[in-house]
Amino acid sequence: MEKIIVTGGCGQIGSELVALLRQKYGNENVVLTDVQVPNFHVQEIGPWEILDVTSYESLKAVFTKFKPTKIFHMAAILSATGEKIPQTAFNVNLLGTRNILELAREFELPQVIVPSTIAVFGPETPKQNTPNETVMRPNTMYGITKVSIELLGEYYAQVYGIDFRTLRYPGIISSDVKPGGGTTDYANGFYFDAATRTKSTCFVSPETILPFMFMPDALRSIVELSEAPQKNLKHRSFNLAAFSCSALEIAESVKKYLPSFEFEFVPDHRDKIAASWPQSIDDSCARNEWNWKHEFDLDGMTEGMLKNLKVL
Ligand SMILES: NC(=O)c1ccc[n+]([C@@H]2O[C@H](COP(=O)([O-])OP(=O)(O)OC[C@H]3O[C@@H](n4cnc5c(N)ncnc54)[C@H](O)[C@@H]3O)[C@@H](O)[C@H]2O)c1
Known part of the structure; x- marks a missing residue:
C-alpha cells in the first residue's frame, strides 16, 4: 500500500x-x-x-x-x-x-x-x-x-x-485555488475576472505567447x-506540453463564451520574464516514454474554466 x-x-x-x-x-x-x-x-x-x-x-x-x-x-x-x-x-x-x-x-x-x-x-x-x-x-x-x-x-x-x-x-490554469505568484498568473486572471464580471488588466503584452x-x-x-x-x-x-497561445488569444477565447467580457493590457516587469521562456515545447520524450497525451486545448480549457467558475 x-x-x-x-x-x-x-x-x-x-x-x-x-x-x-x-x-x-x-x-x-x-x-x-x-x-x-x-x-x-x-x-x-x-x-x-x-x-x-x-x-x-x-x-x-x-x-x-x-x-x-x-x-x-x-x-x-x-x-x-x-x-x-x-x-x-x-x-x-x-x-x-x-x-x-x-x-x-x-x-x-x-x-x-x-x-x-x-x-x-x-x-x-x-x-x-x-x-x-x-x-x-x-x-x-x-x-x-x-x-x-x-x-x-x-x-x-x-x-x-x-x-x-x-x-x-x-x-x-485552474479554477479551485488562485495561482501563487507565477508569471503565467495573467491567464488565470482572465477567467477569475470574467467570473466576477470585472474588466481584466493583463500584465503581459497581447502578443506574448507561452505554453499552457x-x-x-x-x-x-x-x-x-x-x-x-x-x-x-x-x-x-x-x-510537457498541451497547447501554446498568446495572451490576446486567451482573452478572445473567454470573449467567445462571454461576449460582455472586457480586457486591457498593461505590461509590467513580468512580461520580460515571459519573453525569456519558450513559446512552444517539444514533449515527444514524454509522449514516447510514458504515453503522455493532453486532452484540453485552449477553447476546451476556457469552457471548463467558465463552467467551474459558474459563468456558463
Ligand atoms: N502553477 C504553475 O503554473 C506551475 C508551472 C510550472 C511549475 N509549477 C511547479 O508546481 C509546483 C506547485 O506549484 P503551485 O502553482 O501549486 O504553487 P503555489 O505557490 O500555488 O503553492 C506552493 C505551496 O508551497 C507552500 N510553501 C511555500 N514555502 C514553503 C515551505 N518553506 N515549506 C513548505 N511549503 C511551502 C505554499 O504555502 C503554497 O501552498 C511548484 O514546484 C512549481 O514550481 C507550477
Missing part, C-alpha cells in the same frame, strides 16, 4: 493533487503538508501536518511518523515572487529539495516526484518547439533553482538509486509519470 506525502499541499496544484491522490489511494494514505494551515474542510478529510521544507528536522519528523513510499514535492516559491525574495526562493526551492533527497536516501524512500517548469529555459534557448535537451541558462532565481533541482535529483538517482522523476510544467495546460491534464500527467514503468523511461526530466 502506498503512503504518500505531498508538500505544498495548500497550493494551486498541490491542493487538487491531494484530492486526486486521496480518491485513488484512500484519504488516510495521503498526508497533506504545507507551511500554511489547510482550510477546516480539508483538515477533516485526511492527515495533515504543518511543515516547512527548509527545516531538515521537521521533515525528518514527518518521514519518521508516516514512513512514506512516495513524495510529491510541490512546495516552491514561484517565478514572480521569487524575483522579489530571491534568497527565500533559493532556500525553499533548492535547499528544501536537497533536504527531501537526503531524507529519501536515509529512509530508502522508493520515489521522489518534483515538478519542474519551462522556467528552466532562458533567453538563449530555442523558443519554438524547445527540445527536451537544449541550452538551459535561465535568468530568474526560480529557473536557476529548478535547473539545479533537476541536476541534483538526477545525481541522487545515479549515485544513490533514488527513483527521482520530474516534468517541466507549462503555465497551469488545464489543471486536469496537469494532475493526470504527474500521476501518470509517477506510475510509468521504470524500464520504459530513458529520461528523468521531461518536457
Whole structure:
C-alpha cells in the first residue's frame, strides 16, 4: 500500500493533487503538508501536518511518523515572487529539495516526484518547439533553482538509486485555488475576472505567447509519470506540453463564451520574464516514454474554466 506525502499541499496544484491522490489511494494514505494551515474542510478529510521544507528536522519528523513510499514535492516559491525574495526562493526551492533527497536516501524512500517548469529555459534557448535537451541558462532565481533541482535529483538517482522523476510544467490554469505568484498568473486572471464580471488588466503584452495546460491534464500527467514503468523511461526530466497561445488569444477565447467580457493590457516587469521562456515545447520524450497525451486545448480549457467558475 502506498503512503504518500505531498508538500505544498495548500497550493494551486498541490491542493487538487491531494484530492486526486486521496480518491485513488484512500484519504488516510495521503498526508497533506504545507507551511500554511489547510482550510477546516480539508483538515477533516485526511492527515495533515504543518511543515516547512527548509527545516531538515521537521521533515525528518514527518518521514519518521508516516514512513512514506512516495513524495510529491510541490512546495516552491514561484517565478514572480521569487524575483522579489530571491534568497527565500533559493532556500525553499533548492535547499528544501536537497533536504527531501537526503531524507529519501536515509529512509530508502522508493520515489521522489518534483515538478519542474519551462522556467528552466532562458533567453538563449530555442523558443519554438524547445527540445527536451537544449541550452538551459535561465535568468530568474526560480529557473536557476529548478535547473539545479533537476541536476541534483538526477545525481541522487545515479549515485544513490533514488527513483527521482520530474516534468517541466507549462503555465497551469485552474479554477479551485488562485495561482501563487507565477508569471503565467495573467491567464488565470482572465477567467477569475470574467467570473466576477470585472474588466481584466493583463500584465503581459497581447502578443506574448507561452505554453499552457488545464489543471486536469496537469494532475493526470504527474500521476501518470509517477506510475510509468521504470524500464520504459530513458529520461528523468521531461518536457510537457498541451497547447501554446498568446495572451490576446486567451482573452478572445473567454470573449467567445462571454461576449460582455472586457480586457486591457498593461505590461509590467513580468512580461520580460515571459519573453525569456519558450513559446512552444517539444514533449515527444514524454509522449514516447510514458504515453503522455493532453486532452484540453485552449477553447476546451476556457469552457471548463467558465463552467467551474459558474459563468456558463
Ligand atoms: N502553477 C504553475 O503554473 C506551475 C508551472 C510550472 C511549475 N509549477 C511547479 O508546481 C509546483 C506547485 O506549484 P503551485 O502553482 O501549486 O504553487 P503555489 O505557490 O500555488 O503553492 C506552493 C505551496 O508551497 C507552500 N510553501 C511555500 N514555502 C514553503 C515551505 N518553506 N515549506 C513548505 N511549503 C511551502 C505554499 O504555502 C503554497 O501552498 C511548484 O514546484 C512549481 O514550481 C507550477
